[in-house]
Amino acid sequence: MRMMKKEVGEHKGEAVFEYTLENAAGLKVSILTYGGIISSIMMPDRKGDLANVVLSYDSLEGYQGDEYCIGAMIGRVAGRLSAARYSYEGNEFLLDRNEGENHLHGGWNGLNQKVWSVKEVTEGSLTLEVPCEDGEGGYPGSVMIEVTYTLSDKDELTLSYLAIPDQDTPINLTNHSYFNLSGDPSLDVTDHELQLKSRRYLELDDEQLPTGTILPLSQGGFQFEGPISENRTDIDHPFLLEEHFSREISLHHPGSGRKVVIETDQPAVIVYTGGGLEGAQLAGGKASSHPGIALETQGYPDAPNHSDFQSVMVRAGEEYRAKTKYQFMVED
Template identity: 35%
Template sequence: MKCDLKFVILLLVIIVPGTLFPNISECKNRNDFKIIELRNGNGQKVEIANYGARIVSWYVKDNQDHLRNIVLGFSTKKQYQKADAPFYSAIVGRYANRIENFTLEGKEYHLTDDDFILHGGAEGFHQKMWKIKKVTDNAVVLSVHSKDGEAGFPGNLKVEVEYVLTESNELKINYKAETDQATPVNLTNHAFFNLKGAGNGTVLDLLLKVNADQYTPLKKGGLPTGEIASVENTVFDFREFKKVSKAVNSTDAQIKLANGLDHNFVNKEVNTPLITAIDPTSGIKLEMTTTLPGVQIYTANFLTGNDKSDEGKAFKARESICFEAQFFANSPQHSNFPNTILKAGEVYKHSTTYKVSVVNSNE
């Protein structure tokens, strides 16, 4: 792809001898796909794309001190647009997960003629070109504007997302949103993780611990029933470490309904890890802490293998896992779920932190 020559000349005149955003990978015109590199002093690197404000890659060290990319992604916009899974590691909204047509303040809002929309529908944030507002060596701020009526939702919504890679090997995602009308808001990042490395095989042997006493059961189509159920004596009890396969390979009716794990777990304590996952091969441990009330755990049940990494590795079903910090699906229909309505004058502020470390074989 060619840079706009006038823009390049202007850029050189304004910025040389320094550069405004030195860690943006390519010089292209303002509307093109860009990748921003974030680095810390420990050798970690995170790549963030402005298309969908998504994580492209996250390179971390394993138990042999080798770098592995633990996030599924691509190097071009075209690959994302053609992918079987359009949400690869993107910011999704304005309402993550599933939501039906709803009534708010006495007015009905029609989102779809189908049963529900998923992750913001046809005008979701995953396929928008986000504005790059600020870049440093280890952080980037991106923003997007969703117009009143877009995808059927009320209100002009301004969204900012900040990614920060810390010296503690944490990737922090900070969300901020404001609206001029009451509207449902539910933002998440849909990262597909494989702690062996992207495209390096199954996640069914992943050791998983979830700090949740409750989950929200599903009905057909993946919508919640409205019940908040105990995990006690169910395959959803991950309060102690167990392999992901213990749930996914079970005959449980909920697992069969979703073709694997695709369920929301209720956050028990915001200041402690909701998720702890350890890969027995690489020794990489991933912890997730969030201010949000739940996490959707998804075992990539419908990836086909058609999508491939730049190295040619196929992205197959159950060879990655998502930990999507979120409000609950379809919350406007269930008064017992945490409220997702953002009103004019209010500020939506939430954060999610993923922390990587290494577990030794004798731990």
């Protein structure tokens, strides 16, 4: 296992570094200390040709001006919170309104816009940490958030999250990498095959907020068999991962043979086929109409505003933990 480090620029006077983990098989995963961003996952196709299978930018400046949270860590609460507010134990908390009247991805200074510190480097793993201050984004309590990236010689990348707040606060973390297993962002991911062990999804309103209704996949016209082009191609929906399954997700690109299998302990995944990225200037060229697919494993979106959803509230002094594992493989 090898670890490489290089300085790639600075953000608000702080140096930004890129760390690259490489295993014995040659799989490489690169992480920026800015935003905790996964900037590259280099893997071979069935011919042995290497390509970056996540969307990325050519430079740090691209990420600093990014509107799409490409590759970034998201929080303190991922997704949208309706009307940029929530109530808890008789108190109302007003949050940053950074998407119309709503709150998105932690507000104006979310985890994706911070420079993280390196807490620990060991063989095959990197732990980054970043503080969130009391009142930041409108959230109560200070909390130090940690993410550990671990690459194994079995071609498994594991993201392990840890946070302990000093006041009761919602926490719901995810990673916002967009996969394109062809390695070419000018090609659509609609030829990829996506499989979810899910039977239900959350109905959304016109602002992409949960209505509170849980529906069967068939009612939304979703079927996860065959290419995405045979499904609904414009997807930006939360799917519930069933308790009695292993909460497994798989994405396969028949053209290259590349495949990623995702296992998580989280109860939901937001599937987004990147319809809003068309024309963006990415590393490798301009984005196609559906250049990448984000698979954001997390708790229920807008959960603080829905008493019947699984809670994302974390009590003062308690641990928030979450884990998602990505297994990379090539099929003939």
